[in-house]
Amino acid sequence: MQAECSYLEKSNILFYVKLDLEGNYKYLSPNFCDHFGYKYEDYIGVHSFETICEEDHQLCLDIIQKCLKNPEKAFAVKLRKPAKDDKIFFTQWEFTLELDEDKKPMEYSCIGFDITKKVNRRSEIAQLNLQLEGSKQQYQALFDTSSLAIILHDLDGKLILANDTFCKLLKIEHQNFTDYNLYQFIENKNWKATKELLTALEKEGKNTAFEFELIDAEKNLIPVYINKLIFKDWTGKPLVWGVITDITERKKHINLLETQKELLEKSANIAKLGGWELNLKTLEATWTKEVYEIHDLPYNSIGLFNLDNSLNYFLPNDRQLIKDAIDLTIKEGKPYHLELKFISAKKVNKWVIISGEAMYHNDKIVGIKGIIQDITERKSFEETIISQNELLTEIYYSQSHLMRLPLANILGLVSLLEIETDKDEIEIIKRKLKLSATQLDEVIKELAIKKNS
Structure with a gap:
């Protein structure tokens, strides 16, 4: 036993402590003092409870009772010891009640070691297991729902x-x-x-x-x-x-959008109608394919929007008109709708409708969007109709005035011819009939010439 005590006193791993029967320190090994920062002389005679967390005092009392009932038998107990900075040391001990030569209780022999790292590791593992279990439940819920x-x-x-x-x-x-x-x-x-x-x-x-x-x-x-x-x-x-x-529904929507886009493009192509937008901050313009076709420009051939260049496609007398309309839209948000003559990049004369309105963001005008439509064919039809109407008006005038006079003469002379018996008078009527017929023929020929022109 003496050799064992000597080993324990020199151990750098184990703690060795002796307590009297009241629980006061009788001996503290060097490793015990160094580990917990105790001075040997300060703790001799001090009750052991002073170095044990209050919550574990009952554990000490329980283990003492076991030792009293079973002298010279070791009993294990885990105790927490307070350290600096509110930290806790976890320790593992074996308590044994030593007897003297007369077999009477003499002192308690306590051998222990620090299990703080082990406890902390177990705590960390337990915490990790809780986290893993929580994550598992979360992922399972996500998986299931x-x-x-x-x-x-x-x-x-x-x-x-x-x-x-x-x-x-x-x-x-x-x-x-x-x-x-x-x-x-x-x-x-x-x-x-x-x-x-x-x-x-x-x-x-x-x-x-x-x-x-x-x-x-x-x-x-x-x-x-x-x-x-x-x-x-x-x-x-x-x-x-x-x-x-x-993606069944998404595919349906995509197919529907593609169909609608194709229909819109076909409709725009048939109507020669294009859309455009202008960002006032970057001056970047976006044109649909039809806008390029109306301008007779290659698709996607423009870069930064230039107002002066765009106005050059219109006749000189109309440029200020459209510029004023655009300026009013930018300043006051007033939309415009104009029907103007237009000269394309290939010097083709056209008629276009151009409309524009303001684009807003947070109640601020940030751009203009609009349409441009080639109405050259419509204008040509309108001009043809106007020309035909003028011709019909002239024909009506000719029929009601120029043609009626010789026609009335012819009808009157025919009536005279039916009742006249004098040969000389009949000859005079025939000459007048021929003259009136010639006049009527000239009026008809003139109308035919105007119609064909």
């Missing part, structure tokens, strides 16, 4: 995990998803490409995203967008996470 279809499968397509959204998408029972293979939901013609993709993913270790088509249990094709990520489990086996978005 996600509106996206989520699956986990191996490189052969064997399903390992699948959420309810995936099962509903493919019209299969959730409890039976492990009976399926991913390739059962892929067209045969796409099997090879899918296997090549998974092989490439395994080699590169990268995630990828692509549009695809799956087949549900009722053999319906479903357009989807898939994100795939490959990783290795704890055994080194490669697995693939797949996040799948049903």
Whole structure:
């Protein structure tokens, strides 16, 4: 026992302490004092409770009772000891009640060591486990309730995990998803490409995203967008996470938008109607294809908007008119609608309608948007109609005035001819008839010439 005590007193690992029967310190080993920063002489005779957290005093009393009932038998206990900066040391002890030669209680022999790091580590592990469990529950909830279809499968397509959204998408029972293979939901013609993709993913270790088509249990094709990520489990086996978005509605909207866009483009092309926008801050202009065609310019050929250059396409007398209209829109937000003559880049004379209105952001005018329409054909029709109307008016005047006079003469002379019997008078009537007919013929010829011109 003497050799053992000597070893304990010199130990740099274990603490060795002796307490009298009241619990006061009788001896403190050097390692004990150094570890906790105690001065030997300051603690001799001091009750051990002074160096133990109050919450653990009852543990000490319990272990003392055990020692009293079983002398010379060691009993273990964990005690917390206060340190500086409100820190706590965690220690592990064995208490033994030593007896004298007469087998009477003499003192308590206490051997211990610091388990603070071990306790802290366990606490950290417990905290991490709690966090992991919390994260697991969160991810499980996200997995189960996600509106996206989520699956986990191996490189052969064997399903390992699948959420309810995936099962509903493919019209299969959730409890039976492990009976399926991913390739059962892929067209045969796409099997090879899918296997090549998974092989490439395994080699590169990268995630990828692509549009695809799956087949549900009722053999319906479903357009989807898939994100795939490959990783290795704890055994080194490669697995693939797949996040799948049903894009059926999006495809319908895209197709509808493309159809509407095509119809708008055709309508704009037929109507020779183009749209434009001008950003007043950057002076960047955006034109539709039809605007370039009206200007006889190559598509997307303009850079920064230049008002003077744009005005040059209009006749000199109209340039100030449209400039004033644009300035008024920029300053006061007043829209404009003008019908003007226009000369294209290829020097083709045209008629256009140009309209513009202010664009606002936070009640501030930030740009102008509008339309320009080539109405040259309409103007040509209008001019033709005006010309025909003028001709018809002239014909009406000629018919009502110029033609009626010789025609009335002819009718009157014919009536005289029917009742006249004198040969000389008849000859005079015939000459007058010929003159009136000639006059009528000249009026008709003049009208025909005007019509053809």
